[in-house]
Amino acid sequence: MADTLEGAVALVTGASSGIGEATARKMAGLGASVALVARRKDRLDALAGELGDRAVPIEADVTSQEQAVEAVERTVRELGRLDVVVNNAGVMLLGPIVDAPTEEWDRMVALNVQGLLYCAHAALPHLLRAAESSPRGVADLVNISSVAGRVARAGGGVYNLTKFGVGAFSESLRQEVTKRNVRVSLVEPGAVATELTDHLRPEIRELTAQRFGDMERLEATDIADAIAYVVTRPRRVAINEVLIRPTDQEF
Numbered sequence: 640m641a642d643t644l645e646g647a648v649a650l651v652t653g654a655s656s657g658i659g660e661a662t663a664r665k666m667a668g669l670g671a672s673v674a675l676v677a678r679r680k681d682r683l684d685a686l687a688g689e690l691g692d693r694a695v696p697i698e699a700d701v702t703s704q705e706q707a708v709e710a711v712e713r714t715v716r717e718l719g720r721l722d723v724v725v726n727n728a729g730v731m732l733l734g735p736i737v738d739a740p741t742e743e744w745d746r747m748v749a750l751n752v753q754g755l756l757y758c759a760h761a762a763l764p765h766l767l768r769a770a771e772s773s774p775r776g777v778a779d780l781v782n783i784s785s786v787a788g789r790v791a792r793a794g795g796g797v798y799n800l801t802k803f804g805v806g807a808f809s810e811s812l813r814q815e816v817t818k819r820n821v822r823v824s825l826v827e828p829g830a831v832a833t834e835l836t837d838h839l840r841p842e843i844r845e846l847t848a849q850r851f852g853d854m855e856r857l858e859a860t861d862i863a864d865a866i867a868y869v870v871t872r873p874r875r876v877a878i879n880e881v882l883i884r885p886t887d888q889e890f
Contacts, residue, residue, distance in 0.1 A: 642669065642867070642871045644666060644669040644670045644870065644871065645669075646670070647722040647723060647773070648673075648674070648714065648718040648720050649663075649671045649722065649723035649724070650673070650674040650711065650714050650721060650725070651663045651666065651673060651724075651725045651727060652676045652701055652725065652754070653676075653728030654673075654683065654686065654727070655677035655679040656679075656682065657834055657859045658727050658833060658859045658862045659677065659725070659727040659728065662859075662867075663675050663686065663694070664686075665860075665863040665867045666723065666867070669867060671693070671723065672695070672718045673690065673693055674694075674710070674713070674714035674718060676697045676699050676710045676728075679698075680698040695713075695717050695718060697713055701757055702749040702757075703757075704753075707754065707757035708757070708761045710761075715765055720768075720769055720772075721766060721769060722769045722773055722778050723778065723779045723870050724758065724766065724779070724781065725783070725866060726755045726758050726782045727783045728754055729750055729751045729783065730835075731747075731785075731836070731838070731839070732744075732747055732838060732840075733795050733798060733839060733843050733847060734839075735793070736796045743797075744797045747801050748797075751798075751802065751805065755782060756808070759780060759812070763780075766779075766780060767819055767821055770819060770820035770821050776874040777821070778820065778821045779869065780823045780824070781825075781826060782805050782809045782824070783826050783862075784802045784827045785798075785802045785828060786827055786882065786890075787799050788806045788825075789882065790890065794843075802827075805825070806825055820874065822878075823879075824869045824878050824881070825879065825880045826862065826866060826869065826881045827881065827882045827883065828857060828883050829884030829888045830851055830885055830888055831857040831859060832857065832859070833859055836848075854885055854887040855885055855886070855887055856885055865881050869881065
């Protein structure tokens with residue numbers, strides 16, 4: 640098995656920072672052309688400038704089904720096909736359920752669930768086509784969940800809900816399309832040093848920092864490496880689920 644994606648086309652959501660950016664770099668490094676999808680156009684343009692002709696920046700808010708569909712269709716128009724989708728865009732807004740600002744719930748459901756669904760739905764016809772025609776003989780949909788999709792904790796109820804949902808959706812879809820050589824994989828990171836906690840309310844951010852203390856968190860590249868492993872397996876190998884936690888993380 641060669642660790643290569645030469646000739647393949649990958650689409651990565653949330654590509655403007657963190658795990659998405661690291662994954663886009665990894666995909667390009669493996670030879671894929673990459674559609675970089677996110678809202679922050681300046682960051683996408685800068686990343687595309689670094690990656691060169693292999694990258695197409697696509698400004699889109701995937702919580703809009705219209706924009707999610709257009710991002711997928713533009714990828715296929717400009718790059719010719721679609722072999723790998725990494726549904727990475729997400730937001731983590733922790734805090735107690737009692738007296739919660741429910742607009743935070745709306746944001747998490749819209750991005751973590753609906754945005755992922757919209758991208759998957761739009762991409763599936765192209766992935767099925769790629770699985771039939773690709774020299775690899777397979778296509779990949781990778782959904783990024785979290786350890787929070789396995790273990791519910793006080794203060795994370797709605798975030799847990801969205802990530803448990805991603806796991807359920809991924810397994811159901813896997814059963815539908817695996818016989819057609821589209822692999823559906825779930826990657827569940829633990830604590831990663833990214834911008835994810837920047838969106839927390841100040842008091843919640845402080846509590847979260849105390850909770851993780853001196854823990855050595857994962858780097859975004861650690862998750863990108865795992866995603867690359869998943870999508871470069873031979874056609875006969877499907878990595879259905881990967882849980883990755885820092886060595887120091889107990890929960």
